[in-house]
Amino acid sequence: MSAQYKKKDFMSDQLVRWCPGCGDYAILSQVQTALAELGRPPHEVAVISGIGCSSRFPYYMNTYGFHTLHGRAPAFATGLKLARPELSVWVITGDGDALSIGGNHLIHLLRRNVDLNVLLFNNRIYGLTKGQYSPTSEVGKKTKSSPMGSLDAPFNPLEVALGAGATYVARSVDIFTKHLKSQLVDAEAHRGTSFVEIYQNCNIFNDGAFTAFTEKAVRDDRVLYMEPGKPLVWGATTRYGLAIQGLDFKAIEITDEEDPRVLRHDPSNKILAHFLARLDGSDGMPVPVGLFYRQARPTYDSAFADQVAEARQKLGNGDLASLIDAGDTWEV
Amino acid sequence: MxxxxxxxxxxxxxxxxxxxxxxxxxxxxxxxxxxxxxxxxxxxxxxxxxxxxxxxxxxxxxxxxxxxxxxxxxxxxxxxxxxxxxxxxxxxxxxxxxxxxxxxxxxxxxxxxxxxxxxxxxxxxxxxxxxxxxxxxxxxxxxxxxxxxxxxxxxxxxxxxxxxxxxxxxxxxxxxxxxxxxxxxxxxxxxxxxxxxxxxxxxxxxxxxxxxxxxxxxxxxxVPPAKFEKGRYRMITGNRALAIGLATAAQKTGQNLFYGSYPITPASDILHALAPFKNYGVTTFQAEDEIAAVCAAIGASYGGSLGVTGTSGPGVALKGEAIGLAVMAELPLVVICVQRGGPSTGLPTKTEQADLLQALYGRNGEAPVAVIAPTSPADCFMAAVQAVRFAVEGMVPCFLLSDGYIGNGTEPWQLPDLDAIPDIEPGFRTDPEGFEPYMRDPDTLRRPWVVPGTPDMQHRIGGLEKQDGTGNVSYDPTNHQHMCELRAEKVKRLQRLIPPTEIHGDPDGLLVVSWGGTWGAVRSGVDAVRKEGQRIGMIHLRHLNPLPTDLGDILARYDRVLVPELNLGQLARVLRQEFLVDARSFCKIQGQPFLTREVAAAIREEIAR
Incomplete structure (x- = not known):
């Protein structure tokens, strides 16, 4: 870690224009803090976004930035990373951007495992278009476009990511500032596509979407802070642990943090990750935050560069004259 | 016997x-x-x-x-x-x-x-x-x-x-x-x-x-051998010549070329031809769809590579929004459209020229782009080099409008003298002194190309309207009009790269105008009727936007103008609108190229009219 850069080195001169009280402010602050802590010079960082409230993010970063098309940021970021593999590339997207109009690009980015970070700001609503239900809104959501309640079942972003073959899947919350920052630092360290879902409160169109487990008063009772190698336990006064019952979890009361019935977190276990991703705070279960899954797999960009290097090694640097003067030629 | x-x-x-x-x-x-x-x-x-x-x-x-x-x-x-x-x-x-x-x-x-x-x-x-x-x-x-x-x-x-x-x-x-x-x-x-x-x-x-x-x-x-100009020759298809042209452009620019594409008839052969060119500074990316293909190409251009995407008409329809972003972000991009019969899936393996208006206008907003159409299979080589040059020198998307007939057709190709092809200067800016992302060269109106990773020049670009100079997001009404006019003028100034138009045949009488792959049949038709003693001139347009500076004068010299096209009169419509000339169409839209005798008959009919 370098102390060379400070948070303000990553702040642009543009006026931040999100609504007062928006969760995006907290995320912006933590991304800037994390990048300063990572010690990457601002000119080696590129922030690529799609369309939506969250996608205004690049304008507020003193890095390279490209505010692109709705849903397409993963494709632009892929092209950029393949052209400039040395850059630290961050995709900023939202639930509508990444999972609705851009669903295809997201899953293909994840299966390819391009070495960049995807921060999905999930507020379960369309904000910039003023309050329609999103692909992560709960069934029955009443909005301007669904006065009798929305009909479509929501995506679980983490399950989408795991299903698409993501090699790094994590979750944090806008107001969990320290947790968020360390999660971002950890994500950048992963080689491959790091997918981080960030619960983000839209105080205008979907205020309090996450307060049932993020309010200070209930947070410690409802949130499971996962740490690799540590028991999966939570609870402020009464302590609980996750144990296996049949093919599912159950919550058990514990008095001993090292209770042998309690599962230890293993982010390399994809089956465990799938189970953890399904926990949504219902039925006495917690909402997990932290790293769900991590897998070491060659990145697309390194394999892409390797093929170029291999071609150059085997064939030498291409000689245009011989490329043109090939096949059956004749002289007049 | x-x-x-x-x-x-x-x-x-x-x-x-x-x-x-x-x-x-x-x-x-x-x-x-x-x-x-x-x-x-x-x-x-x-x-x-x-x-x-x-x-x-x-x-x-x-x-x-x-x-x-x-x-x-x-x-x-x-x-x-x-x-x-x-x-x-x-x-x-x-x-x-x-x-x-x-x-x-x-x-x-x-x-x-x-x-x-x-x-x-x-x-x-x-x-x-x-x-x-x-x-x-x-x-x-x-x-x-x-x-x-x-x-x-x-x-x-x-x-x-x-x-x-x-x-x-x-x-x-x-x-x-x-x-x-x-x-x-x-x-x-x-x-x-x-x-x-x-x-x-x-x-x-x-x-x-x-x-x-x-x-x-x-x-x-x-059939005895033909008399060819002295030189070395080989057979080439349009799609392959185009691929070699792109590799040449990469070396002439000194930058990697990034080809993002999604398989589509009749353009896939370009992807196949480019994929083994990795040691020539060409990389290929088979994307998940047409949109990702163009977006990845633009992302690569943003990163200082030559971003190219290739497709046919249906793919262009999907890429329109992204091409508009490249116009707005003022990044170089080459869009290859190997035209086929449309609309919709149409006639995938048959040829047509009905994507001209789509290339010129098929985007939301005022989104001017350069458009070049190769004349024949062998000409695809030089057209590809030119398309990269136009895109880089204009920091703008340039269409390369080929068609199925040119792409799959073959003809002898006289091997070019590579040294005679001038370098393409990417003009990357690395000097932060006085830098603004949308500052401009006063002559060409080109903005600087700055590669992410360059120290002390961090800036943001995107699809929102930009203030000229600073590149900051701007909703100012007069700035928007200024920028729309400026983007159009910047493309128009690419006329500086277009050579004078060559006139084949007579300087007066009937002018026949061809573009793209119909050149051969139109020229044969013109020659056939000229042999009958008629006064006919012919010009062939490789540049559809901007149009050559001398075109208006040439059109004015002739009594009549006939435009044979494999569509329902798209170039004729452009010529009428640009030059107020009574250009008449001869249209064929059957998925097949013109026959010489069809063009000759249309010329005779026009003369007799």
Whole structure:
């Protein structure tokens, strides 16, 4: 870690224009803090976004930035990373951007495992278009476009990511500032596509979407802070642990943090990750935050560069004259 | 006794089932003919289905070659010789034959099942009146091929796959061509399959010997070599020339070229051609869809590579929003559109020129782009280099409007002098002093290209309207008008790169204007009618946006303007709107290129009007 850069080195001169009280402010602050802590010079960082409230993010970063098309940021970021593999590339997207109009690009980015970070700001609503239900809104959501309640079942972003073959899947919350920052630092360290879902409160169109487990008063009772190698336990006064019952979890009361019935977190276990991703705070279960899954797999960009290097090694640097003067030629 | 006659030019069409290998033997005849020194043009004409039901009319695959002892510009109107491997191939091609044409039929393709699949009630070979205008040579090619390869112990299926070479052997004899080039090619192709190699060689030689021995042909023909400009030549398809042009542009720019594409007919061959060019500074990315293909290319351009995407009309429709972003972000991008019959899925394997207006205008907002259309297969090389130059020098998307006819067609290509192609200067800015992302060169109006990773020059770009100079997001009304006008003017100033327009023919009278792949047929049509004593001038437009500076003056010099196009009059509409000229259209929209006589007839009609 370098102390060379400070948070303000990553702040642009543009006026931040999100609504007062928006969760995006907290995320912006933590991304800037994390990048300063990572010690990457601002000119080696590129922030690529799609369309939506969250996608205004690049304008507020003193890095390279490209505010692109709705849903397409993963494709632009892929092209950029393949052209400039040395850059630290961050995709900023939202639930509508990444999972609705851009669903295809997201899953293909994840299966390819391009070495960049995807921060999905999930507020379960369309904000910039003023309050329609999103692909992560709960069934029955009443909005301007669904006065009798929305009909479509929501995506679980983490399950989408795991299903698409993501090699790094994590979750944090806008107001969990320290947790968020360390999660971002950890994500950048992963080689491959790091997918981080960030619960983000839209105080205008979907205020309090996450307060049932993020309010200070209930947070410690409802949130499971996962740490690799540590028991999966939570609870402020009464302590609980996750144990296996049949093919599912159950919550058990514990008095001993090292209770042998309690599962230890293993982010390399994809089956465990799938189970953890399904926990949504219902039925006495917690909402997990932290790293769900991590897998070491060659990145697309390194394999892409390797093929170029291999071609150059085997064939030498291409000689245009011989490329043109090939096949059956004749002289007049 | 057969005699050998000299012919100036010959059109041959190989036709069979799409699994019969007609494209292969067409390609071999082309290669041999090119090595012999004839000028030639080809026209592969095949169904969209990989294997349409065998024996049906829909499954007929054709390959036409026109070769001559002089300059030719088209694959020919009427066919002098047809090879028909089955009943469907015969009946679907009769209308293309000139009177007296030679037909070589495989009688084994005329059994009851073949007739039924071709929807024929009776055997056309028994129809004396139908075949009276032609010289028909009947040979049981399938049976003869089986006989020829029998000693090699192949299965019937494997043996039957050699029958195209038997037919090719026959045609080689009729047109006095050597077997050696094809023998050598087979030797390479089947170097690890000795049995298949022997069978193919046996079939090829047996076909030739059969034709020679049985004296089935009244005459054989010899087409002497054409007089080419001095130089080195090779055969090339448009799609391959385009790929080599892109690789050349990459080296002339000194930057990597990034080709993002999604498979689509008839553009996929460009992706196939570029994929092995990794050691030439060319990288390819097969994207998840058309949109991702163009977006990744723009992302690569943002990163300082030459971003190129290639597709056909349906893909362009999907890429429109992203092309508009490249206009707004002022990044270089080349968009290749190998046009095919539309709208919608249309006629995927057939040619058309109906994406001109889509290329010019098919985006939201005022989104001007440069548009270049290659003239012929060989011209795709230089058109590709130019498209990269326009994109880089204008920091703007440049369309390369090819078409299926050019992309798949072949012609001799005089190998270019690479040193004569000027470098393309990317002009990356690395000096932070006084830098603003949307500052401009006062002459070209180009903004600087800054590669992410350059120290002290961090900036943000995007699809929101930009304030000129600072590049900050701006909703200012007068700035938006200024920027719309500026982006248009920046493209217009690319006129500086366009050479003066060449006029072929007369300086007054009727002006015929062609663009893209119709050049050859239009030029042949113009020449035909000029020989009749009419005053006709012709210009060919390679640059559709911006248009050449001298175009208005040229149009004004002629009494009348005729624009033949494979659409419903798209260029004519542009010329009318730009120059208030009464340009009249001659339109053909049948998925087929113009025939010379069609253009000639339209010119005569226009003159008589």
């Amino acid at each position: 057969a005699t050998t006659e000299s012919a100036e030019n010959v059109v041959i069409r190989f036709a069979g089932d799409s699994g019969d290998g007609m494209q292969l033997v067409g390609g071999q005849f082309t290669r041999t003919t090119a090595l012999f020194g004839n000028d030639l043009a080809t026209f592969p004409d095949f169904p969209a289905e990989i294997r349409a039901p065998a024996g049906t009319r829909e499954g007929v695959s054709g390959f036409q070659i026109h070769f001559a002892d002089h300059d030719i510009y088209t694959p020919g109107d009427e066919t002098d010789a047809l090879v028909a491997m089955n009943a469907a191939a015969l009946v679907t091609n009769l209308a293309r034959l000139r009177e007296g044409a030679l037909i070589i039929v495989n009688t084994d393709g005329f059994g009851p099942a073949d007739l039924s699949k071709a929807r024929l009630d009776s055997d056309p070979l028994e129809d004396a009146a139908l075949l009276a205008p032609f010289r028909v040579v009947k040979a049981s090619i399938t049976t003869l091929t089986r006989g020829a390869v029998e000693p090699l112990g192949l299965s019937t299926k494997e043996a039957d796959r050699c029958k195209n070479l038997f037919a090719l052997g026959m045609v080689y004899w009729v047109y006095s061509r050597p077997l050696e080039p094809t023998e050598a090619w087979l030797g390479e192709k089947f170097s690890k399959k000795a049995q298949i190699l022997e069978a193919n060689l046996a079939a090829l030689r047996a076909g030739r010997n059969y034709a020679q021995t049985l004296e089935l042909f009244q005459d054989t023909y010899s």
